[in-house]
Amino acid sequence: MDRGRTPHGPRRPARRSPSSRRTDGRPDRPERAQARSPSRPATAEPSSLPRWILEEIKATAARGRADQAIDLFREAVGHLQEGDPARAAAAAARAKAIASRSGAIRELLGIALYRTERYREALRELQAYRRVTGRADQNHLIADSYRALGEAEKAVEPAMEALRAEISEEARAEATIVGGAALADLGRFTEALGVLRSFPEDAAKSRPFDLRLWYVTGDVLERAGRPGEAAEEFRRVLRHDPDAFDAADRLARLA
Numbered sequence: 001m002d003r004g005r006t007p008h009g010p011r012r013p014a015r016r017s018p019s020s021r022r023t024d025g026r027p028d029r030p031e032r033a034q035a036r037s038p039s040r041p042a043t044a045e046p047s048s049l050p051r052w053i054l055e056e057i058k059a060t061a062a063r064g065r066a067d068q069a070i071d072l073f074r075e076a077v078g079h080l081q082e083g084d085p086a087r088a089a090a091a092a093a094r095a096k097a098i099a100s101r102s103g104a105i106r107e108l109l110g111i112a113l114y115r116t117e118r119y120r121e122a123l124r125e126l127q128a129y130r131r132v133t134g135r136a137d138q139n140h141l142i143a144d145s146y147r148a149l150g151e152a153e154k155a156v157e158p159a160m161e162a163l164r165a166e167i168s169e170e171a172r173a174e175a176t177i178v179g180g181a182a183l184a185d186l187g188r189f190t191e192a193l194g195v196l197r198s199f200p201e202d203a204a205k206s207r208p209f210d211l212r213l214w215y216v217t218g219d220v221l222e223r224a225g226r227p228g229e230a231a232e233e234f235r236r237v238l239r240h241d242p243d244a245f246d247a248a249d250r251l252a253r254l255a
Contacts, residue, residue: 049074053104061099069098069105076108085115096125103133110138119145136165140174143182152185163195173199173209177216189224196220206240215245227254 049070057073058066072095079088092109099105110125123145126138139162146155159179163172176199183192196217201210218233234251237244 056104057099057102060101065098069095073105076112080112085112088112089116101132103129106132107138114141114145119148136162137167137171140171140178143178147182152182155182177212181216184220184223189220192220211237211240211244215247230254
């Protein structure tokens with residue numbers, strides 16, 4: 001999720017970032033994955049969870065304890081929405097103890113652990129979510145957890161798997177960013193640029209993840225010894241948000 005660890009990623013931004021994150025799940029470094037709330041449930045209020053979540057938890061909970069697991073799930077979702085991932089992880093872990101085969105609970109716990117930077121534990125939960133559900137929509141968090149642990153070589157395949165899967169545009173953008181950054185960590189700059197530039201652009205608008213894609217593309221180009229092209233990517237970012245990340249500082253250094 002964050003954060004000044006890996007030596008090869010973009011530097012920590014010195015300016016306000018439109019995707020800055022510490023407690024809301026968004027990254028404060030553009031090449032870090034954005035830890036969205038669980039892709040299907042957590043846009044809802046904790047008190048009105050989708051029916052399929054309630055049914056899944058009831059089907060997987062220990063006998064007579066489904067209501068307790070659901071209450072804990074609601075509590076975890078509420079803490080996550082309030083920006084308290086540590087308390088969310090604690091509540092979700094208690095829910096998992098009751099319904100360990102619930103994909104929704106494993107996903108929620110994995111996201112909460114990721115947001116608290118407990119990456120090894122987050123990997124375990126998110127990989128369990130992947131196995132239980134067959135979904136690849138949180139693979140970008142699996143990949144970014146590997147990067148956070150200094151294992152970029154293990155980050156590439158989860159990201160590439162997500163790009164081959166049917167997932168949302170936002171999840172695809174996150175997988176593109178993390179996959180490209182992981183390849184760059186390994187010095188595979190041509191492949192990294194191919195991944196980053198494969199994401200379709202919308203000529204009519206710029207989305208928050210577009211700025212991050214352009215920024216990371218600029219970073220990879222600079223690291224690959226192509227400063228002119230890198231500068232153009234930082235200019236693209238600044239045309240849409242003059243205060244985004246540390247793009248102005250990066251561009252000034254290149255100039």
